[in-house]
Amino acid sequence: MKEHEMGIPPLFRCPISLDLFKDPVTLCTGQTYDRSSIEKWLSCGNSTCPVTMQKLHDSSIVPNTTLRHLIDRWIQINYSKGYDLDCFQTVDDSFVVLKHNLLSKKVEALEKVLALSEDLPFENCPLIQLDFFQMVVELALENAVEENLMFVEKALVCGLKLLPFSDLATLNMLKEDESKFTNLLFLFEKGTFIIKKSLCHFISAISSSLQLKELTSMLGKSKILIQQLVHHIDNKLDGFEESIKALSALSSVEENRKVIAKENAVKSLITYIVSAPKCQYTSLFALVMAMKTIETLLVVESAKEEVLDHPNGVSEIVKMVFRVSSDNAASESAVNCLIILCRDFKDVREKAICCGILTKLLLLLQSQCNGRTKNKARMLLKLLRSMCNGDQK
Numbered sequence: 001m002k003e004h005e006m007g008i009p010p011l012f013r014c015p016i017s018l019d020l021f022k023d024p025v026t027l028c029t030g031q032t033y034d035r036s037s038i039e040k041w042l043s044c045g046n047s048t049c050p051v052t053m054q055k056l057h058d059s060s061i062v063p064n065t066t067l068r069h070l071i072d073r074w075i076q077i078n079y080s081k082g083y084d085l086d087c088f089q090t091v092d093d094s095f096v097v098l099k100h101n102l103l104s105k106k107v108e109a110l111e112k113v114l115a116l117s118e119d120l121p122f123e124n125c126p127l128i129q130l131d132f133f134q135m136v137v138e139l140a141l142e143n144a145v146e147e148n149l150m151f152v153e154k155a156l157v158c159g160l161k162l163l164p165f166s167d168l169a170t171l172n173m174l175k176e177d178e179s180k181f182t183n184l185l186f187l188f189e190k191g192t193f194i195i196k197k198s199l200c201h202f203i204s205a206i207s208s209s210l211q212l213k214e215l216t217s218m219l220g221k222s223k224i225l226i227q228q229l230v231h232h233i234d235n236k237l238d239g240f241e242e243s244i245k246a247l248s249a250l251s252s253v254e255e256n257r258k259v260i261a262k263e264n265a266v267k268s269l270i271t272y273i274v275s276a277p278k279c280q281y282t283s284l285f286a287l288v289m290a291m292k293t294i295e296t297l298l299v300v301e302s303a304k305e306e307v308l309d310h311p312n313g314v315s316e317i318v319k320m321v322f323r324v325s326s327d328n329a330a331s332e333s334a335v336n337c338l339i340i341l342c343r344d345f346k347d348v349r350e351k352a353i354c355c356g357i358l359t360k361l362l363l364l365l366q367s368q369c370n371g372r373t374k375n376k377a378r379m380l381l382k383l384l385r386s387m388c389n390g391d392q393k
Contacts, residue, residue, distance in 0.1 A: 012071050015051050016041065016165060021071055025061040029054050032064050037165075044164050045208065099132065102139060109143070109151050116154035133159060133166035137202075138173065144183035149192055156198035163201070168209045171202070175215045188228040193238035200229075200242035207249030216249075220256025226263045233268045241286040244272070248293040261300040267310055269294050273320065274312045284329060291320055291330035291337075298340045307341060307348075314341070314351045321377075322360040322367070331364060332373040339380050342387065349387055358384070 008020055014034035023035040029049040033041075038050075038061060047056050101107045101115050116136075140155035174181045187195050207216045219225055232243040247265060250256050269290040276287055294317075297303040307313035320334035338357065341348040361377045 024064040024067045026064045027061060028056060028058040032067060046164060109148055113151045113154050116158050133162040134170040141180045141183045144186050146190060153192055153194050156195055160198055160201055163205055168205060169211045171206055171212060172215055175218055185224045188225060197239035197242045200246040203246040204249040207252055216253050217255055220250040220253055221259050226260055230263050230265050230268045233272055244286050244289050248289045251293050251296045257297055257300050261297050261303040266294055266297055266303045266306040270310045270313050270316055273316050288330045291333040295333040295337050298337055314348055315355045318352055318355040318357045322364045331369055332376055335376040335380050342383055349384060
């Protein structure tokens with residue numbers, strides 16, 4: 001075929017889509033991408049250059065008019081030779097074969113697993129034009145039975161690699177197809193720890209997308225899903241830190257909080273904070289997320305009661321107000337939690353003072369934490385003093 005005889009010069013291909021540039025633009029790193037591809041990358045919350053992985057100190061994009069003129073000239077020359085440029089596909093043959101095998105009814109599940117296990121460069125070739133992301137996620141959900149869990153695991157890991165480059169709106173399939181949503185819940189109950197960790201990452205991505213607000217609400221209202229996340233945290237199963245992140249993401253939607261609080265989420269998070277190794281960097285992120293989630297859930301009365309009923313509830317939050325090993329990362333959330341609780345409960349005020357909250361607040365004010373946290377600390381000090389004076393009267 002003429003199009004394969006000619007080929008597209010590598011410099012004329014977008015590093016993300018691998019397609020011929022339509023609207024080339026250049027980042028501050030000097031790398032050029034097709035406008036639609038790089039805008040999709042940035043809209044997913046990425047702040048690095050996809051090729052160099054350098055941090056973008058400036059997210060502006062500049063049209064690469066020189067390259068555009070060269071491509072236009074190249075198109076004109078080859079069009080005059082009779083080449084049909086609309087037929088060009090720049091996707092590597094290995095991806096075309098992979099897609100065919102995954103969709104084929106004749107290929108056994110084991111062969112599909114082996115195909116997905118191959119070290120293909122998904123990070124640099126998201127294959128948006130082949131709808132790979134939607135395809136592998138759908139395949140995972142459609143094969144959600146115990147005998148196919150190995151295939152599901154590979155498919156979800158593949159989907160995670162494509163996630164930063166893909167259109168998250170395709171995940172609305174979960175909202176539109178009840179069977180897929182049911183299969184998702186099944187995988188949370190019966191899947192391997194890798195499957196559950198992968199699904200937690202998907203939930204966090206879904207919750208961060210405005211396009212998927214309805215789906216986030218649907219996930220957050222599922223008692224089965226919330227119970228599974230809480231169970232992972234309670235038992236510190238492999239992937240429990242991802243479960244904390246997913247629970248935190250679902251809590252960001254106000255209408256989800258009652259369901260989440262009702263499933264003893266606050267109790268589980270406090271128990272995790274009590275037993276978590278505070279000196280390990282790997283646990284720091286989960287600690288901060290746990291503290292922020294408790295703060296978010298305290299708008300629900302049952303969540304407040306859980307803090308009061310937990311033997312270490314108030315004392316552990318007081319400890320998180322100023323903890324050198326955590327670099328004060330969770331201090332603001334801890335202070336906010338105490339402001340909420342101290343306003344409503346005299347017992348909390350008394351217990352917090354007995355646990356040394358006044359000293360910790362003074363230390364926090366002398367630390368290098370940000371101004372917002374210090375303002376919150378002053379608010380709590382003022383609140384405690386005024387209420388103590390009122391209690392004495």
